[in-house]
Amino acid sequence: MRYTILFLALLLCTGVRAQDTTLYSRTLASLPAYEAFLALPNDARIDGQLEPNLQWLEREFGQRGFTTQRLPNAGIDLLLVGYPTERADAETVLFYGHVDGQPVDPSKWVLAPPFRPVYGTMEVDSSGSVQYLEADLPERPEDTEVRLFARSSSDAKAPIMMFLVAWDQLVADGKRPDYHLKFVIDPMEEASSPDLPNAVRTHREALAADHLIILDGPVHATNQPTLMGGARGIATARLTVYGPRLPQHSGHYGNYAPNPALRLAQLLGSMKDQEGRVTIPGYYDGIELDAETREMMAGVPDDINDIRRKIGFSQADGVGANLQEALQYPSLNIRGMSSGWVGSAARTIIPNTAVANLDLRLVKESDGDRLLGLVEEHIEHQGFHLIPDGREPTDEERASYPRLASFSGSTSYGAFRTDLNGPTGSWLQRALMHTFDAPPVLVRTMGGSVPIAPFVNTLDVPAIVLPLVNPDNNQHSPNENLLLRNYFRGVTSLYGVLDEPLHPE
Amino acid sequence: MRYTILFLALLLCTGVRAQDTTLYSRTLASLPAYEAFLALPNDARIDGQLEPNLQWLEREFGQRGFTTQRLPNAGIDLLLVGYPTERADAETVLFYGHVDGQPVDPSKWVLAPPFRPVYGTMEVDSSGSVQYLEADLPERPEDTEVRLFARSSSDAKAPIMMFLVAWDQLVADGKRPDYHLKFVIDPMEEASSPDLPNAVRTHREALAADHLIILDGPVHATNQPTLMGGARGIATARLTVYGPRLPQHSGHYGNYAPNPALRLAQLLGSMKDQEGRVTIPGYYDGIELDAETREMMAGVPDDINDIRRKIGFSQADGVGANLQEALQYPSLNIRGMSSGWVGSAARTIIPNTAVANLDLRLVKESDGDRLLGLVEEHIEHQGFHLIPDGREPTDEERASYPRLASFSGSTSYGAFRTDLNGPTGSWLQRALMHTFDAPPVLVRTMGGSVPIAPFVNTLDVPAIVLPLVNPDNNQHSPNENLLLRNYFRGVTSLYGVLDEPLHPE
Numbered sequence A, B: 001m002r003y004t005i006l007f008l009a010l011l012l013c014t015g016v017r018a019q020d021t022t023l024y025s026r027t028l029a030s031l032p033a034y035e036a037f038l039a040l041p042n043d044a045r046i047d048g049q050l051e052p053n054l055q056w057l058e059r060e061f062g063q064r065g066f067t068t069q070r071l072p073n074a075g076i077d078l079l080l081v082g083y084p085t086e087r088a089d090a091e092t093v094l095f096y097g098h099v100d101g102q103p104v105d106p107s108k109w110v111l112a113p114p115f116r117p118v119y120g121t122m123e124v125d126s127s128g129s130v131q132y133l134e135a136d137l138p139e140r141p142e143d144t145e146v147r148l149f150a151r152s153s154s155d156a157k158a159p160i161m162m163f164l165v166a167w168d169q170l171v172a173d174g175k176r177p178d179y180h181l182k183f184v185i186d187p188m189e190e191a192s193s194p195d196l197p198n199a200v201r202t203h204r205e206a207l208a209a210d211h212l213i214i215l216d217g218p219v220h221a222t223n224q225p226t227l228m229g230g231a232r233g234i235a236t237a238r239l240t241v242y243g244p245r246l247p248q249h250s251g252h253y254g255n256y257a258p259n260p261a262l263r264l265a266q267l268l269g270s271m272k273d274q275e276g277r278v279t280i281p282g283y284y285d286g287i288e289l290d291a292e293t294r295e296m297m298a299g300v301p302d303d304i305n306d307i308r309r310k311i312g313f314s315q316a317d318g319v320g321a322n323l324q325e326a327l328q329y330p331s332l333n334i335r336g337m338s339s340g341w342v343g344s345a346a347r348t349i350i351p352n353t354a355v356a357n358l359d360l361r362l363v364k365e366s367d368g369d370r371l372l373g374l375v376e377e378h379i380e381h382q383g384f385h386l387i388p389d390g391r392e393p394t395d396e397e398r399a400s401y402p403r404l405a406s407f408s409g410s411t412s413y414g415a416f417r418t419d420l421n422g423p424t425g426s427w428l429q430r431a432l433m434h435t436f437d438a439p440p441v442l443v444r445t446m447g448g449s450v451p452i453a454p455f456v457n458t459l460d461v462p463a464i465v466l467p468l469v470n471p472d473n474n475q476h477s478p479n480e481n482l483l484l485r486n487y488f489r490g491v492t493s494l495y496g497v498l499d500e501p502l503h504p505e
Helices: A002-012 A018-029 A030-038 A050-063 A157-172 A196-202 A262-268 A291-298 A302-313 A368-381 A394-401 A423-436 A453-459 A486-497 B002-012 B020-029 B031-038 B050-063 B157-172 B195-200 B262-271 B291-298 B304-311 B368-381 B395-400 B423-436 B453-459 B484-499
Strands: A067-071 A078-083 A092-098 A116-123 A128-134 A147-149 A178-185 A211-214 A227-228 A233-242 A333-340 A353-362 A385-387 A404-413 A440-443 A463-464 A479-485 B067-072 B078-081 B094-097 B116-122 B130-134 B147-149 B182-186 B210-216 B226-228 B233-240 B334-339 B355-364 B404-413 B442-443 B462-464 B480-485
Touching: A002 B020, A002 B094, A018 A030, A018 A157, A018 A486, A030 A157, A050 A078, A050 A157, A050 A178, A092 A157, A128 A385, A147 A486, A157 A486, A178 A486, A196 A453, A211 A423, A211 A453, A227 A423, A227 A463, A233 A262, A262 A333, A262 A353, A262 B262, A262 B334, A291 B404, A302 B395, A333 B050, A333 B262, A353 A368, A353 A404, A368 A385, A368 A404, A385 A394, A394 B147, A394 B304, A423 A463, A423 A486, A479 A486, B002 B195, B020 B031, B020 B157, B020 B484, B031 B147, B031 B157, B050 B078, B050 B157, B050 B182, B094 B157, B147 B484, B195 B453, B210 B423, B210 B453, B226 B462, B233 B262, B233 B368, B262 B334, B262 B355, B355 B368, B355 B462, B423 B484, B480 B484
Parallel strands: A092 A178, A092 A211, A211 A463, A227 A440, A385 A404, B094 B182, B094 B210, B210 B462, B226 B442
Antiparallel strands: A067 A078, A078 A178, A116 A128, A116 A147, A147 A479, A233 A353, A233 A404, A333 A353, A333 B334, B067 B078, B078 B182, B116 B130, B116 B147, B147 B480, B233 B355, B233 B404, B334 B355
16 A cells, blocks of 8 residues: 555655656666566576676676676676775675576466566466466556566566666766675575585675675565565474384284384474474573564564465464564474375384474574574483484384484574664665655564575674565566566665665764 | 194104094195195186186085085175084084185295295394295104295185195094084185175075184284184274465464474374373273283283384383283374475475374274264364365365364274183184193284174174184285194194084083
8 A cells, every 4th residue: 555655656756856757767768678687597507507697797787887806606606896985984885686596497487488588467366376468568567567577587686687777877866875885696596505605704805894785585575665684594304203113014013012103293292382382491592572673573564364364374373472573483393294104005004213304493592503402302301212313223222212213403504683773774774764755664584594694694794685576476486577566666775775875964 | 832842742642632643644645735726826806816716615625525605795706615514403613714815926926936836944034134945845844944835825725725634634533523514715805805794794694603713814923823802993094184275485484374294293192192092081991801801811922022122112002011901902093194295305384284194993892983083072172173074174264263174084894802711712722722732822802903804793603713824924925835834733723623512511
């Protein structure tokens, strides 16, 4: 609703900065260049696909007077571009983006192959199935539902292109940022940037900054301007409970040979209460949400009824008073569980093992290894003797311990979180407030995990996520798209950020 | 140990009935005829394979003066043979056997194809792997470890052949049973005798008897003469707990959208205590084990240490004081459990469903439908709204009920159990005691389930299982075999049964 009003305002050229009309035409005019950028295939797993993208970036940034530099990296080099200010004592702002995209399966792209950009619409009919229709580029696209379909159209060539258009307008308006600007472009984000932490350590000096703005991901589900202070980290684990050496006839030994599926069920069941809250002592240690933080989270316009209806449940777990509060705590999620056979393959046996795969979403207060340790201790407190993962119990272990299990886990990466009301967050809040005459949605932390965390933590810099693209962009899936409204608003947002003084007068 | 002593006794012709030497030569001489019987393929699922077997039986029993009659049955007709006594007011004893065998995979038979009978040995080496070696038929096979390998050599042409040999000796000794004898031979037991209950109802009069002796299955694990009073029945069920409509990103909604794997774990965990005893009220109702029964069960020479070592656990579930007691109770076994993905397929999701497949072994006191009803009630008492199995919850159900599940089960067949100290059991105990000068192992009920139960229950006749073959016969598997010692002892056992007066003087 607020968003519609904003665009009405934009149309009427009231309450909007003077340069917006020019910015609007420039954005519209930039679409062919964006289509050309999107036409470059960009799967980092395919040799040679990223090089034309990097050359495109070097040319575009170079033409605009940016320094460009490749930072050696295992795999494909990072690209760092820079535009220093001449102001004395200026701070440095580092933007982060990525130019590579998810792998594609062209057979699943409805309107055109993934690297032939095409305009169209996406509609969900009453039965829930999605219809894609090709469309002409409308005269005033920001007022329609027309999208640009192509791999990486949202994730994440969009913010790079938006940045370039906003920059051009800034220069046309005779302005420059009041900070040293760096923009690092990751060519392997969708390939999990396997060596990024090392590269960041190696190039710490080149990347050094006072503020980090991460240009990735979609805005809040309501498609309003959004700032995010962090993301949860992730650890994963595997828990195996051992039963008989081989599956046993459930008649001969039912009621006698212990069933590992029951024991796994009881063990997993003991880790949480009926409301889904972890009952393992210490699991939530260190997390304190003060009144101001709770107020910020209560202000996030999550449409709980809509979420419930879409996902299909009537009562959420009891961790936190609302969705945003729930995401401030580490999770302990059973992502998979298996024992014996089910369905038509079911056999009347006592299974020999029962396995659960877990994932633990981490918050800043919750070190992954500490949580894994607590889970392991809990398993032992439930009477299980733990053996190393990856091998069967020995005869001696079977003879000695009534309950046998293995547990192995590892932390993929930690969480990061920057105070949205700290210097970096306040600056960005001001920029968006000035641009849209309305405060952005403030998300204290994303529920998901992004491999940027090592980057943030290694550079030890306050980092805020500035997402720009529409939430229904089919990220990582076929028919990825960018709602043109978000393209226009994204350019406007970045103009506001480039134009906003780091420190208020 | 006792068994070795018995055969020493047999060899020395002391403490054994006068005709035993003759019986011995006759048994040895019968082996070529048995080989010919075993050479007839007998998979009921393959058209035409059973007919030569039925003709063989009609000829063998017919030559011995038995009446023979085919009882129409869906699929393959049952064969009923009879030998009435001339005694006034005699009771009727019905023997049950089956002539069909499990399907075969000839490529897995080591010594010879499944329908080319061959003598050999089976040895398990220190690493646990099995070695098969061909052997000559020894002069006194009952004193060796030599086996006859062929499909159905144990399961269950053995007792039919043993019966014929014992009968011939009985006739040679100028004796006849003091009861009307009927022998019904099922040609579809390994194909689950799908229409047997109907056939038994149709032919109730022809099959009517005062005692039923089931000649099937192996003796107790110690390979001692054994009588079994019954078998557990079986019911199966499927329990599905519903989570989100589709798998959800565990980051976006972890701690918020309820996880069905956790709920299934907690639900299954709530059905039993830590010792594996069912905690659902009423589940064990009606089961009372008096002192005499407990004594009988404690007398079964189960080698608990050996069972633990073989199966690989150190502490049995707490249902009953020993294995035999445990089998007197219905089980509630998780035979399979699945949710999401595990192992290399694991994905960081909240799964959309979690499924458990259960089997409930039934005892005579425990009607399958009653137990399924108790489990269903328990699920509802745990706060779950149950929807019909086989469809997804509707949007309205998802919006209305915090916990959604489906549960569906059915009773395959009930248990049967006959008092081993009742008239039928006492008679058979006397017969074996007179034959071997030692009491048989008395198993009150088998843990497993056999499709004979409808037969027993429809005829409403006291039924006792008289197993004769060795426990390590590879029943249902490749390399099925009959230990020749068991062949000799089986003939001796059946001679004893045919010769034993139904009622002591």
